[in-house]
Amino acid sequence: xxxxxxxxxxxxxxxxGKNQALKNINLDVYLNRVTAMIGPSGCGKSTFIRxxxxxxELVPHxxxxxxxxxxxxxxxxxxxxxxxxxxxxxxVFQKPNPFPKSIFENISYGxxxxxxxxxxFIEQKVEDSLxxxxxxxxxxxxxxxxxxxxxxxxxxxxCIARCLAVETEVILFDEPCASLDPISTAKIEELILELKKDxxxxxxxxxxxxxxxxxxxxxxxxxxxxxxxxxxxxxxxxPKDKKTEAYITGRFG
Amino acid sequence: xxxxxxxxxxxFLIFLSMLTTLFFLGTIIYFVVAxxxxxxxxxFLTQVPRNAMTEGGVAPVIVGTFYLTLGSMIFAVxxxxxxxxxxxxxxxxxxxxxxxxxxxxxxAGVPSVVFGLFGLAVFVNFMGFGVSxxxxxxxxxxxxxxxxxxxxxEALMAVPHSIREASLSLGASKWETIKRIVLPTAxxxxxxxxxxxxxxxxxxxxxxxxxxxxxxxxGYPKSIFGEVMxxxxxxxxxxxxxxxxxxxxxxxxxCSLVLLILVxxxxxxxxxxxxxxxxxxx
Numbered sequence: 221x222x223x224x225x226x227x228x229x230x231x232x233x234x235x236x237g238k239n240q241a242l243k244n245i246n247l248d249v250y251l252n253r254v255t256a257m258i259g260p261s262g263c264g265k266s267t268f269i270r271x272x273x274x275x276x277e278l279v280p281h282x283x284x285x286x287x288x289x290x291x292x293x294x295x296x297x298x299x300x301x302x303x304x305x306x307x308x309x310x311x312v313f314q315k316p317n318p319f320p321k322s323i324f325e326n327i328s329y330g331x332x333x334x335x336x337x338x339x340x341f342i343e344q345k346v347e348d349s350l351x352x353x354x355x356x357x358x359x360x361x362x363x364x365x366x367x368x369x370x371x372x373x374x375x376x377x378x379c380i381a382r383c384l385a386v387e388t389e390v391i392l393f394d395e396p397c398a399s400l401d402p403i404s405t406a407k408i409e410e411l412i413l414e415l416k417k418d419x420x421x422x423x424x425x426x427x428x429x430x431x432x433x434x435x436x437x438x439x440x441x442x443x444x445x446x447x448x449x450x451x452x453x454x455x456x457x458x459p460k461d462k463k464t465e466a467y468i469t470g471r472f473g
Numbered sequence: 474x475x476x477x478x479x480x481x482x483x484x485f486l487i488f489l490s491m492l493t494t495l496f497f498l499g500t501i502i503y504f505v506v507a508x509x510x511x512x513x514x515x516x517f518l519t520q521v522p523r524n525a526m527t528e529g530g531v532a533p534v535i536v537g538t539f540y541l542t543l544g545s546m547i548f549a550v551x552x553x554x555x556x557x558x559x560x561x562x563x564x565x566x567x568x569x570x571x572x573x574x575x576x577x578x579x580x581a582g583v584p585s586v587v588f589g590l591f592g593l594a595v596f597v598n599f600m601g602f603g604v605s606x607x608x609x610x611x612x613x614x615x616x617x618x619x620x621x622x623x624x625x626x627e628a629l630m631a632v633p634h635s636i637r638e639a640s641l642s643l644g645a646s647k648w649e650t651i652k653r654i655v656l657p658t659a660x661x662x663x664x665x666x667x668x669x670x671x672x673x674x675x676x677x678x679x680x681x682x683x684x685x686x687x688x689x690x691x692g693y694p695k696s697i698f699g700e701v702m703x704x705x706x707x708x709x710x711x712x713x714x715x716x717x718x719x720x721x722x723x724x725x726x727x728c729s730l731v732l733l734i735l736v737x738x739x740x741x742x743x744x745x746x747x748x749x750x751x752x753x754x755x
Contacts, residue, residue: 273642275641278638278641280565303644303645304644306641306642306643307644308644311638311642313635313642315635317633317638318636318639319636319639319640319654319658320636320658329643329645329653330645333640333643333644333645333646333649334644382639383642383643386643
């Protein structure tokens with residue numbers, strides 16, 4: 221299995237004010253692979269994933285050191301537009317956050333803000349995205365309904381479809397199943413495995429079984445440090461670090 | 474004393490307060506309707522006053538109030554909304570901005586007659602607009618500004634952070650996010666604020682006393698630089714001056730009823746809008 225690096229974090233330090241939230245993180249995200257980040261609450265994994273699409277710069281009094289790159293290009297370089305980065309690197313959030321608009325408009329929004337006006341193209345893209353996110357059959361007869369009337373699991377798949385529509389390359393999942401029931405969770409996991417054929421995926425999760433089920437690579441975070449990173453299989457069967465072992469065997473966390 | 478006794482007497486007091494409030498509200502509506510109804514007719518609503526305002530209709534007065542209210546909103550809504558957007562979305566969270574915020578809230582508590590004097594000094598005299606629809610509209614607009622700003626602020630702040638992030642994460646700029654996601658989501662709340670301030674502005678007397686209102690003016694207003702008759706001031710004029718108090722009183726109650734219905738109508742519209750917003754979120 222030869223892996224191509226899609227995104228790379230090098231010597232990343234991150235601060236909230238004077239508080240250091242991340243310490244010297246080095247991690248590669250491979251093309252068409254699922255990379256999971258696990259660790260107890262407050263370990264910095266969500267903070268870290270939000271650096272990949274520059275969402276943290278919206279939080280005041282934060283600062284970043286180190287380099288994060290996409291296809292070899294530093295995404296924080298002054299010549300790079302955050303808006304462009306965020307289009308290429310989509311994000312699915314912890315709580316489903318559809319816009320208070322119709323199902324159709326939720327998907328077409330991303331196209332419209334990226335300057336696409338061709339109606340036929342938009343309609344086709346909406347359908348394709350909803351199909352890819354395996355929600356088309358459930359909503360095709362009510363595209364004009366408010367997205368807020370969908371169930372939590374449906375909303376989350378709609379949010380995934382929303383990312384797909386703007387031709388994102390990487391999808392960041394920030395605990396996407398934290399507020400979903402087991403059946404919806406299973407559907408999302410299935411979808412992630414399907415999506416990795418076309419996208420590179422990063423997922424933050426609290427749920428170790430979930431990481432084991434969906435990911436190819438796993439990073440274990442603790443108190444802002446990346447304790448161990450490697451193939452998911454190795455991390456879960458033969459962790460090198462004692463702290464990783466203690467966490468995945470459920471001794472803390 | 475037993476807990477249940479304390480509890481029941483507490484409930485009783487609260488219930489009594491509610492009844493008292495309801496009583497006054499009911500009495501006001503009853504009086505205005507009972508006394509105003511006899512004045513209301515088609516000609517009352519469509520004709521000009523005659524015989525030193527003892528006969529005829531109040532159509533120009535209604536039109537005057539309409540102009541003043543519309544003018545004040547044309548001025549106050551864009552300005553207030555822009556101000557709220559700046560404070561909520563763009564300004565850094567600093568001491569100065571907090572100070573501005575507090576000042577705006579305090580401005581809402583300033584007596585309306587003070588706004589009237591301000592309007593007289595600035596719009597009528599300093600800017601030379603004279604006693605006119607323009608001066609009155611601007612004065613009423615300033616009165617409405619804090620209401621619109623704080624209502625808009627609340628509506629904007631109620632827009633969840635999560636959908637802003639969703640928009641940004643799709644490659645929308647901050648301005649696009651505000652324009653296409655935040656404002657439409659906040660719109661019902663903003664409109665509710667606007668409509669409630671319309672109700673307030675339509676009924677204000679003191680701010681137009683020195684800036685716009687005429688005791689009597691022949692025919693309909695022709696220019697925004699002219700004086701105008703308006704419902705609240707007309708009521709005041711009918712009740713305090715003139716030669717036929719008995720006939721005038723009937724007209725005054727008629728005007729009160731018109732004003733009451735106007736404001737009720739406007740508030741009803743606001744309630745309807747809020748309901749629609751809730752149904753969309755359900």
